[in-house]
Amino acid sequence: xxxxxxxxxxxxxxxxxxxxxxxxxxxxxxxxxxxxxxxxxxxxxxxxxxxxxxxxxxxxxxxxxxxxxxxxxxxxxxxxxxxxxxxxxxxxxxxxxxxxxxxxxxxxxxxxxxxxxxxxxxxxxxxxxxxxxxxxxxxxxxxxxxxxxxxxxxxxxxxxxxxxxxxxxxxxxxxxxxxxxxxxxxxxxxxxxxxxxxxxxxxxxxxxxxxxxx
Amino acid sequence: xxxxxxxxxxxxxxxxxxxxxxxxxxxxxxxxxxxxxxxxxxxxxxxxxxxxxxxxxxxxxxxxxxxxxxxxxxxxxxxxxxxxxxxxxxxxxxxxxxxxxxxxxxxxxxxxxxxxxxxxxxxxxxxxxxxxxxxxxxxxxxxxxxxxxxxxxxxxxxxxxxxxxxxxxxxxxxxxxxxxxxxxxxxxxxxxxxxxxxxxx
Numbered sequence: 001x002x003x004x005x006x007x008x009x010x011x012x013x014x015x016x017x018x019x020x021x022x023x024x025x026x027x028x029x030x031x032x033x034x035x036x037x038x039x040x041x042x043x044x045x046x047x048x049x050x051x052x053x054x055x056x057x058x059x060x061x062x063x064x065x066x067x068x069x070x071x072x073x074x075x076x077x078x079x080x081x082x083x084x085x086x087x088x089x090x091x092x093x094x095x096x097x098x099x100x101x102x103x104x105x106x107x108x109x110x111x112x113x114x115x116x117x118x119x120x121x122x123x124x125x126x127x128x129x130x131x132x133x134x135x136x137x138x139x140x141x142x143x144x145x146x147x148x149x150x151x152x153x154x155x156x157x158x159x160x161x162x163x164x165x166x167x168x169x170x171x172x173x174x175x176x177x178x179x180x181x182x183x184x185x186x187x188x189x190x191x192x193x194x195x196x197x198x199x200x201x202x203x204x205x206x207x208x209x210x211x212x213x214x
Numbered sequence: 215x216x217x218x219x220x221x222x223x224x225x226x227x228x229x230x231x232x233x234x235x236x237x238x239x240x241x242x243x244x245x246x247x248x249x250x251x252x253x254x255x256x257x258x259x260x261x262x263x264x265x266x267x268x269x270x271x272x273x274x275x276x277x278x279x280x281x282x283x284x285x286x287x288x289x290x291x292x293x294x295x296x297x298x299x300x301x302x303x304x305x306x307x308x309x310x311x312x313x314x315x316x317x318x319x320x321x322x323x324x325x326x327x328x329x330x331x332x333x334x335x336x337x338x339x340x341x342x343x344x345x346x347x348x349x350x351x352x353x354x355x356x357x358x359x360x361x362x363x364x365x366x367x368x369x370x371x372x373x374x375x376x377x378x379x380x381x382x383x384x385x386x387x388x389x390x391x392x393x394x395x396x397x398x399x400x401x402x403x404x405x406x407x408x409x410x411x412x413x414x415x
Contacts, residue, residue, distance in 0.1 A: 104327075111324030114387030123388045153379070157407050160378030164370045168340060171323050172332030190364075194371050198411035 010048045013038045018059040022104065026056055026112040056112070057121040060105050064129070067096050072132055077139035082146065083196055085136070090162045090188035091181070097163070098178050103170050130155050137199075146199045154199060161191035226251060226261050231272045239269055270321060270331065273314045278338045280309045285346035290353045295360075296409055303376050303401035306343070310377070311392040316384055323385075344369050351412075361414045368412055375404035 003011070016037040020029045031052050035042045049055035074089040096102060113119030131152075138151035146154075165187045169175040179187070229250040233242045244265055248258050262268040284305045292298035309315060318335060326332030347369035354360045360368070379400040383389060 107323055107326065110320065110385050113385065114320065119386035119388055123383065123386045126382060153403060156378045157375055157404070160374040160381070161371050164374030165367070169336060171326065172336045172340075173326040174333050174336040190367055191371070194368075194411040197415075198407045200410075 006048075009038075009040065009044065013045055013048055013055070014059045014062055017055050018062070021056055021059065022108065025108070026052075026116050026118075031055075053116060053118045053121065056116070057118050057125065060109055061122070061125050063102065063105070064096070065125075068129060068132075071096070075133065075136040077136055077143070082136075082140045083192060086158070086192045086195070087185075087188055089133075090158075090192055091185045094162060094166065094179075094184035094188055095181060098166055098170060098184060100178055103178075107171065130159060133158065144201055146196075147201045149199060154195075157198075158191070158195045161195055162188060164191065222257075223261055226258060226268070227272055227275060230262075230268050231276070234269065234272060239265075244268075270318065273318050274335070274338065277309060277312070277315045277318060281306075281339050281343055284309055285343045288346060288350040290350055295354055296405060299372070299405045299408070300401055302347075303405055304398055306373075307376060307380070307392075307397045307401055308394075311380060311384055311397065313391070320385070344373065347372060358414065360412045363412060371411070372404070372408045375408050376401060378404060 013034065017029075017034045020034055020037065029052075031042060031045060034055070035045050038045065045055075049058060071089060071092040074085050074092060076085060079085065097106070109118075109122055113122060134151040134155040137146060137154045137158075140146040141148050141151060166175075166179055166184070170178070226247070230242075230247045233246050233250055237246070242265065244255065244258060247268070248255050251258065262271065284302065287305070288302055289298060310319075318339075322332045322335040344366065348365040351360060351368045351372070352365035355362050355365060355368075380392060380396065384392060
């Protein structure tokens with residue numbers, strides 16, 4: 001597929017903005033500098049992004065948004081076992097967020113979020129991505145492979161457990177090397193395992209009684 | 215016995231904490247703190263090169279202490295495991311989402327490449343809580359109240375569940391302050407999920 005000229009321009013702006021924001025931070029990067037690097041006029045930049053805040057959020061989230069479609073493919077409610085789908089999804093997410101580049105992006109997002117007022121914009125993007133996980137979980141609940149509950153809450157809880165073992169030490173630089181795929185797969189397995197137990201379908205009363213002694 | 219330099223450091227922290235509380239961080243100056251303390255300005259700067267560093271340390275000390283107390287209060291003899299986790303969870307979140315603790319966390323993450331603030335926070339605030347929780351859960355597993363599993367991982371799962379609803383909102387500054395009712399609801403839902411995930415079947 002051929003990109004339109006304006007898409008190519010938009011892409012160039014995003015890439016230069018990403019580089020400048022990462023090198024100098026939000027405050028010390030100006031729209032004028034981004035324009036100078038990307039070429040063209042300030043008016044062109046503003047025709048693509050209404051503000052520096054918006055451009056910051058878009059370029060920081062671009063990699064994640066490009067990565068997500070492949071990751072979300074794992075979440076196919078029509079196929080087999082939700083456990084396997086969640087495991088593949090979870091490992092894929094972890095591999096991405098634990099890369100050193102993404103950790104650096106996340107630190108920058110957190111550092112700038114509250115100060116520059118971009119936090120809400122980031123939060124909306126993250127919420128939209130999480131909603132896709134919630135949709136999958138809702139389908140599992142409807143088909144009876146998970147018990148009925150609030151799928152949005154379940155998605156937040158699964159997300160938190162997936163990140164639980166590795167994200168904080170990495171973000172705080174207690175740990176410097178990114179985990180390899182075997183390690184992320186193991187962490188994802190432990191999280192998905194606990195999640196599936198927590199959301200296992202209720203067993204019919206008769207079955208429960210049968211297993212009780214006496 | 216504490217060494218002389220450690221005693222001096224603690225005296226500085228105490229004086230600074232009083233000054234910050236009385237006049238606020240913005241208006242507090244290193245000279246005020248030195249005046250409260252006696253001694254030379256140079257000595258003060260030898261211990262803490264800036265007002266920001268001093269503030270970080272003061273806040274850290276206060277919050278680390280509260281976290282330790284919260285984790286230390288976990289009672290293995292409590293009758294009801296779920297109630298005990300709920301009590302802990304609420305207290306834990308109240309400490310963690312106080313403006314001071316949020317400030318520390320923000321700084322620790324954003325400065326982790328440039329200073330040891332991240333490592334410090336992890337060592338003082340994260341590791342001890344995980345450890346105490348793991349010990350507590352291990353006992354519950356031994357008593358048969360929870361299924362047998364890696365207690366350290368179980369502790370990490372519980373703590374992350376407790377934070378699952380609010381952490382991102384807090385770190386991104388989506389709301390200005392965390393209200394008590396948000397905390398009690400979040401703690402309840404997290405403990406429910408944890409118990410279902412780790413109960414014996």
